[in-house]
Amino acid sequence: MAHNDQTPHLPRRKRSARLSLAMMGASAFGLTACGQPEQTTDVSFDSPRSYQSVDECVAADVYTRSACEDAYEASVQEVPRFNTLEECEAEHGEGACTAPTEQQSQAATGSSGGGWFMPAMMGYMVGNMMSRTSHGATNRGVYQEPVYRNRQNQGNWNTATNQATQRVNQRHQALRTTATQNRQATQRRGFGSRSSARGGWGS
Amino acid sequence: MLRVDVAERANWKTLAHELGFHFHTIGGEPYWKESAYYQFSLDQIERDIETPTEELHEMCMELVDRVCHSNALMQRLALPEFMWDTIHDSWVSGQPHLYGRMDFAYSGQGHAKLLELNYDTPTSLYEAGFFQWVWLEQAIQQGIIPRHADQYNSIQERLINAIAHIGDRLGSAEMYFSCIKDNDEERATVHYLQDVAVQAGLKAPFIYTEDIGYQRDGDYFVDLDNQPIQALFKLYPWEELADDAFGEKIPQLHTHWFEPPWKAILSNKGILPLLWEHFKGHPNLLPAYFEERSPSPLPPGWVRKPFFSREGSNIELLTPEGQREAVDGPYTDSPWIRQAYHPMPRFGEHHALIGSWVVGDRACGIGVREDVGRITKDSSCFVPHAIV
Numbered sequence: 001m002a003h004n005d006q007t008p009h010l011p012r013r014k015r016s017a018r019l020s021l022a023m024m025g026a027s028a029f030g031l032t033a034c035g036q037p038e039q040t041t042d043v044s045f046d047s048p049r050s051y052q053s054v055d056e057c058v059a060a061d062v063y064t065r066s067a068c069e070d071a072y073e074a075s076v077q078e079v080p081r082f083n084t085l086e087e088c089e090a091e092h093g094e095g096a097c098t099a100p101t102e103q104q105s106q107a108a109t110g111s112s113g114g115g116w117f118m119p120a121m122m123g124y125m126v127g128n129m130m131s132r133t134s135h136g137a138t139n140r141g142v143y144q145e146p147v148y149r150n151r152q153n154q155g156n157w158n159t160a161t162n163q164a165t166q167r168v169n170q171r172h173q174a175l176r177t178t179a180t181q182n183r184q185a186t187q188r189r190g191f192g193s194r195s196s197a198r199g200g201w202g203s
Numbered sequence: 204m205l206r207v208d209v210a211e212r213a214n215w216k217t218l219a220h221e222l223g224f225h226f227h228t229i230g231g232e233p234y235w236k237e238s239a240y241y242q243f244s245l246d247q248i249e250r251d252i253e254t255p256t257e258e259l260h261e262m263c264m265e266l267v268d269r270v271c272h273s274n275a276l277m278q279r280l281a282l283p284e285f286m287w288d289t290i291h292d293s294w295v296s297g298q299p300h301l302y303g304r305m306d307f308a309y310s311g312q313g314h315a316k317l318l319e320l321n322y323d324t325p326t327s328l329y330e331a332g333f334f335q336w337v338w339l340e341q342a343i344q345q346g347i348i349p350r351h352a353d354q355y356n357s358i359q360e361r362l363i364n365a366i367a368h369i370g371d372r373l374g375s376a377e378m379y380f381s382c383i384k385d386n387d388e389e390r391a392t393v394h395y396l397q398d399v400a401v402q403a404g405l406k407a408p409f410i411y412t413e414d415i416g417y418q419r420d421g422d423y424f425v426d427l428d429n430q431p432i433q434a435l436f437k438l439y440p441w442e443e444l445a446d447d448a449f450g451e452k453i454p455q456l457h458t459h460w461f462e463p464p465w466k467a468i469l470s471n472k473g474i475l476p477l478l479w480e481h482f483k484g485h486p487n488l489l490p491a492y493f494e495e496r497s498p499s500p501l502p503p504g505w506v507r508k509p510f511f512s513r514e515g516s517n518i519e520l521l522t523p524e525g526q527r528e529a530v531d532g533p534y535t536d537s538p539w540i541r542q543a544y545h546p547m548p549r550f551g552e553h554h555a556l557i558g559s560w561v562v563g564d565r566a567c568g569i570g571v572r573e574d575v576g577r578i579t580k581d582s583s584c585f586v587p588h589a590i591v
Contacts, residue, residue, distance in 0.1 A: 014248060014353050014590060016360040019336055024223040024398040092261070148299055148368070149564045151264065157297040157372060185418070186429055190449030192383045192412030192439060200386040201439050202326030 054103075073107035076100075081108065082117045092119040096151060119149060204311025205242040206550035206586075209347050212237065212338070223395070224334050226388040234584060235330060237338055240348065241555065241571045241588040243311070248355045248569075248590055251315050255487045256305055256559045256566035259317060262482055263469055264564075267294060269481075270468045279493070280473045281510055281538055283445045286464065289454045294465040299369055299563070301436070301461055302328070302362065303469070307487075307557040310548030314486040315557065317478075318545070319508070323462050323470030324440050326388070327558060327585060329395040331570030332358035335587045342589075353590040355569055359399060361562035367403035368563070369461070373434050377406040378461070379426065382438040384411050389438050396436060412439050417449050424449075424458045434459045441467035442511050442537075472508045472540050494539040504544035510537040518578050520544055530578050556583070 057068035082088035088097035098120045105112050212218070215237060219227045227235040243252075270276040271294045277287050303322035309315035339354045341347075370376040380397045382389040393409065400407035408426070415432070416425040423431035435458055437444065444450055444460075445467070453460075468474065475491040482488060492500060494507070504523035512518065516532025522544055547554035553573040560568045574583035 014245070014355040014357070015336060015339065016357045019333060019359050020402070021222065021333070022398050022401045024394050148365075149261075149264075151268070151297070157299060186416040186425060187418075187449075188416045189413050190417055190452075191415050191444060191447045193447060194443060200389045201324050201383065201443065202389050202392060203321040203324050 076104050076107040079108070079118045083115075085117045088117040088119065092149065096120060096149070204244075204247055204309070204548075206239050206553065206555070207242050208239050209237070209342070212341055212345060212347070215338075218337075219334070222334065222337070223391060224329065226391055229388070235334065236573075236584040236586050237342075239586055240342075241550075241586060242591050243355070243588060245353075245590055247311055251309060252307070252557065252559055252569060253355070253566045255315055256561060257564075259305060259487055260303075260561050260564065260566065262478060262485075263320065263322070263474070266474065266477055266481060267465055267468050270477075271295065271465065276477070280468060280471050280477075282467055282471075283450075285451055285454060286441075286445050286467065290464045290467055293460075293463040298459065298463040298465070299365070299372070300463055300466060301365055301369070301562070303466075303561045305559045305561070307559055308545050308547050309557050315559075316489050316545045317475075317487050318489070318542075318556070319472060320469050320474060321558075323466045324438050325558075325560075326392050326438070327570050327572070328358070328392055328560075330585045331558065331560065331568060332356065332362065333395065335570065335585075338587045339589060342587075348589055349591055351591070354588065355590060356567070358560050358562060358568040361565055361567045362396075362399045363403045365563040366400050366405060369434075370400075370403060370405040373459070375406075375433060376404060377408070378434040378436055379408050379410050379432050380436045381410050381412045381415065384413055393436070393438050412437065415449070417452055422457050424452075424456055432458050434461065436461040440511070441470050470511075472510050472512065473538070475508075475542055476540050489543045489545055491540055491542040494541055501541055501543055505541045506544055507539055507541050509539050520578065522546075528576065528578060555586075 054065070054068045054072045057072070058065045080088075080091070082091070082097070085097055085099075089095070096119050097117050099114055099117055100108060102112050104118070105114050108118075216227065219225070219235070224235070227233070270280065271291045274287065277284075277290070282290065300322075302325060303320065304325035304327075305320055306318045307315040308318055336354060336356050336359070339348070339352065339356075343350055343352055366378070370378070378400055380393045380400070382393045397407040397409060410426050410432070414427055415435075416427070416429065418425055418429070421431065423433060424435065426432055437460060441462075441464065444453065453464075473493065475489075476493050478485075479488055479491045490501065502523070503521060503525065506518060506520040509517050512532065516530055518532075519527070519529040521527050547556065549555075550573070552575055554576070556572045556574075558570045558572065559566060560570070569588060571586050571588050572583040573586055
């Protein structure tokens with residue numbers, strides 16, 4: 001949506017400020033958009049991560065609590081607000097909306113007085129926003145944004161099962177040692193055997 | 204919306220090679236073309252492309268939910284029965300998807316009309332997300348286009364965020380990337396996605412689709428060293444995966460696929476009549492019907508498409524004036540749909556098609572393809588755009 005690309009100190013723009021390639025092509029490549037104020041040139045996002053909540057962000061032990069809270073607050077401020085549940089559901093689907101929690105209300109409006117509705121958030125992104133200028137790199141705070149809409153009846157994919165997955169991995173690790181010793185037969189060419197119209201499958 | 208002739212950048216072919224864009228010319232014919240660009244107003248982008256894209260995306264997600272809870276709809280879309288549970292489970296557990304592209308007919312006026320969805324194996328990603336952006340910056344610097352020009356394009360930035368999010372949800376921050384052998388363009392697209400994944404902090408090894416291994420007692424598909432593949436990006440359609448020799452192993456193993464299995468629902472042109480059934484009269488939709496219905500409710504002026512088809516293959520159209528155009532292809536063994544014919548906007552002798560990208564659940568950029576014919580094919584040229 002249009003308003004999401006606005007930052008207070010920049011004119012409205014529809015394109016990213018900076019792009020780079022890490023490994024593709026002859027050499028590392030980075031280019032910065034023209035017409036940027038000097039202090040925001042060459043902005044890159046340093047390994048962004050996503051969290052369900054401030055507590056999860058803090059527990060991950062990557063950012064300080066205040067950085068997690070700042071990012072959360074800014075992220076909540078980006079979420080569209082509606083006067084009624086019906087208006088919100090009309091846009092975001094039945095069951096996809098919720099009244100803000102006390103914490104969300106505070107973060108979005110600075111007051112605990114609710115009376116409005118928003119699509120439920122699935123998580124938010126936090127990353128170091130580094131600013132590199134001729135004077136060197138400085139950390140310009142955190143960058144945040146909702147990535148996916150929360151949908152009704154949908155589980156929290158792979159977070160609840162992470163521990164189980166890790167157990168499976170450990171078991172697999174053990175099995176693999178055995179498997180390698182046993183030289184278990186691996187079958188291949190079970191995918192991609194059919195040819196397409198023009199030797200490719202992109203569309 | 205205008206098509207504006209401009210000078211090419213003097214060095215662009217050298218630059219393209221340095222940046223890994225080796226398929227700028229395909230079979231001796233130009234694919235990337237910068238002797239012109241398509242010019243949009245900010246209103247055209249935001250009101251006519253970006254907003255409808257997000258709205259249609261939400262409508263598609265609603266339909267995915269319906270199909271996932273209906274065996275009848277699964278059957279109607281010719282989805283193989285052994286995949287139904289896997290498709291359903293991947294949706295209700297909320298397995299995230301990465302991206303998709305909607306193709307629109309749009310002339311700069313009126314409503315953009317959705318021609319089709321490419322939500323499983325969309326390509327032209329590198330040229331839209333990266334090379335087009337570089338063109339804009341350099342064209343401004345070299346005085347080719349106005350200094351205040353902008354572009355609707357945060358595709359790569361959003362891809363990095365989406366992959367970082369997925370990486371955090373995986374047990375290990377590692378995703379394998381795959382495509383089939385002997386296709387330079389697809390290998391380059393996958394290489395680009397690996398690059399994006401590395402920038403998002405993931406490990407991103409590559410494996411050819413044909414080299415993916417299966418072990419009888421394993422929990423995962425395996426790589427060439429027989430290491431388990433926990434997460435796998437495939438530039439290979441769901442209907443083919445399911446139909447392949449290992450297809451029936453997919454539900455038994457824990458490997459996470461990207462796009463997720465529920466994208467099989469949107470990889471299928473049968474979604475177009477379903478959209479019309481559920482959102483009949485929506486200004487961005489064209490009337491569309493399953494062909495089994497007889498007689499067809501469409502008057503002369505229709506396009507006939509198989510459920511499964513790529514890059515314009517097996518598409519046949521009849522204009523209201525009786526002009527017929529068709530592209531041959533191998534996709535003859537699936538059901539068909541008919542969609543109302545909508546004239547492609549013409550700029551000089553070129554028909555322009557707008558590919559509107561969705562990454563995560565956000566509309567975030569476009570790429571324009573043009574062709575002298577009415578059916579956009581893999582040989583159609585990619586032309587950059589700017590907001591002026």
